Amino acid sequence: MATKPKIQTLEILCGDALAKLKRIRMASIDCCITSPPFWRLRDFGVDGQLGLEQTPEEYIQKLVVICKEIMRVLKCRGTFWLNMGDSYAGAYCYSTPRIKQNQEWNGVYPTPTLRGDRNGMGKVPGLKPKDLCMMPARVALALQEQGWYIRSDIIWYKPNAMPEGRSDRPTKSHEYIFLLTKAEHYFYDANAIKEAVVSNPWSKSTGNGNGETGSNVRFGSPSDMRNKRSVWIVNTKKSYFGTHYATFPEKLIEPCILAGTMKRQMVLDPFAGSGTVGQVALKHSRSAVLIELNPEYIPLIKRRCSTWTMQKGDRDNLWYKMLKQKRVMSKVEKRSFVMLQNIDDGSKKGVL
Numbered sequence: 001m002a003t004k005p006k007i008q009t010l011e012i013l014c015g016d017a018l019a020k021l022k023r024i025r026m027a028s029i030d031c032c033i034t035s036p037p038f039w040r041l042r043d044f045g046v047d048g049q050l051g052l053e054q055t056p057e058e059y060i061q062k063l064v065v066i067c068k069e070i071m072r073v074l075k076c077r078g079t080f081w082l083n084m085g086d087s088y089a090g091a092y093c094y095s096t097p098r099i100k101q102n103q104e105w106n107g108v109y110p111t112p113t114l115r116g117d118r119n120g121m122g123k124v125p126g127l128k129p130k131d132l133c134m135m136p137a138r139v140a141l142a143l144q145e146q147g148w149y150i151r152s153d154i155i156w157y158k159p160n161a162m163p164e165g166r167s168d169r170p171t172k173s174h175e176y177i178f179l180l181t182k183a184e185h186y187f188y189d190a191n192a193i194k195e196a197v198v199s200n201p202w203s204k205s206t207g208n209g210n211g212e213t214g215s216n217v218r219f220g221s222p223s224d225m226r227n228k229r230s231v232w233i234v235n236t237k238k239s240y241f242g243t244h245y246a247t248f249p250e251k252l253i254e255p256c257i258l259a260g261t262m263k264r265q266m267v268l269d270p271f272a273g274s275g276t277v278g279q280v281a282l283k284h285s286r287s288a289v290l291i292e293l294n295p296e297y298i299p300l301i302k303r304r305c306s307t308w309t310m311q312k313g314d315r316d317n318l319w320y321k322m323l324k325q326k327r328v329m330s331k332v333e334k335r336s337f338v339m340l341q342n343i344d345d346g347s348k349k350g351v352l
Ligand SMILES: C[S@@+](CC[C@H](N)C(=O)[O-])C[C@H]1O[C@@H](n2cnc3c(N)ncnc32)[C@H](O)[C@@H]1O
Pocket: 015, 016, 017, 018, 034, 035, 036, 037, 038, 044, 046, 048, 049, 050, 244, 246, 247, 248, 249, 270, 271, 272, 273, 274, 275, 276, 277, 291, 292, 293, 294, 297
């Protein structure tokens, strides 16, 4: 894999994250953005998936091994943005239909399984039913121990979070994004993601008479912009994209890509799902390597990224020509298109 591609590239690798990461060159990635399956929150319906381990320890151990590979492939000045959500012991783990490679879904949805049973069956060691598992914190501490710098714990606040039907605790409406780095000094373009200043109660701007100044948002001159804050307010996607159930909103990924990379640099997502990271990377003229275990999601990734890999008006032709012939593009094309460098669908050896 070329580390400094002259044109934008997209590589889609179908297979296990750890195995595929091992085939990526050391220090070839500028920025990694990913959302691994959270511990026992969702069954993605494919053999070999991360997230269905019996204990938090087992899950963390596996994730830490994968993160070690991410550290290896990341450049010294690279950043790693890790999305993590939490779950409750004794709650349900929701399933998507299980599939095996080359098998069709039989149309039956599996029953949800319990994450540590109330009666002691499958109990999570050290956790009581109804305990918040604190997985983001556990993972972050394990990664800090591995050598990562934890530079920020960003709260992703979801104003449209699903109601939970519980009245003995607040409804969960946030997840975390950890900004991790290999080194003390790293690439971070703060200017690219500055946000508008919101007046505060200590400013001289007028309030609404109720002591609230929320409407005093000032836009315009550069002095009205400030460093991005650590709470990001982004709605979840209203419906899943195609057949994927845990899709990132593009707006959540944009700041990570803009702050973490320059144009033409390489972004990695080892748990690509429906390919949001790839789609946003390409949109902003970055290149991407995407790894996804479930072969069912590969067409979805191709479809989402296709807006940026095809020529307007000649979409299908260019797509197939690029795929089948891997032809050399003209200078004009180089400026306007992304070269789909490699699709490793598991049927043949990758060409990294
Ligand atoms: C939370 S989803 C990622 C969603 C993605 N951010 C998006 O916007 O669509 C996690 C993905 O990891 C995949 N996955 C699970 N175990 C994996 C493994 N061992 N290697 C690679 N991918 C895996 C699942 O199939 C699932 O699509």
